[in-house]
Amino acid sequence: EAQVTQNPRYLITVTGKKLTVTCSQNMNHEYMSWYRQDPGLGLRQIYYSMNVEVTDKGDVPEGYKVSRKEKRNFPLILESPSPNQTSLYFCASREGQNYNSPLHFGNGTRLTVT
């Protein structure tokens, strides 16, 4: 089954403790992206990647890192999480050459930073 898999689904952590949220897709998509969803603010893009070893900042990249060493994986790294990063995070992928192809979202990761 074609899918985007995120782990973990839920994560509670403390301020300053480094964490990684994993994202993997099995559709051979070139393009992958991370969004955060907050009430009243919709979906805001954090980082995206057009292909292996190519990453770019989205609208809200501060406090986050990403890497794209393999086509299928696009982990989101919070080096020193803070409470304002408490949010619902979604990874998404699409065909890279077709900018108007559908985005496929993962099931989301709900992060709480205390």
Add this chain to the structure above:
Amino acid sequence: GENVEQHPSTLSVQEGDSAVIKCTYSDSASNYFPWYKQELGKRPQLIIDIRSNVGEKKDQRIAVTLNKTAKHFSLHITETQPEDSAVYFCAASNSGYSTLTFGKGTMLLVSP
């Protein structure tokens, strides 16, 4: 960059009524406009999209219209059902951007 405004933020209708959600965008070069539906606790999923060379597109009870001159597009749902209750997001992009810009979402509640 692109800016997408979406209205209303919440919309309550009775089952069987029609619902309309409107979006405006700022970049006249945008030419792809998808709509995503997010049910409670689930991920957003594409329900319909439209490209700038088309003024209207229908898929059963849902339709999207686009007015490029005014830079706005709308989602129309007819004969609403309780299972239409969800948050709906509009978005816009163009070939010059690698990203979709989303509106803030509309929570649609359909009461039986």
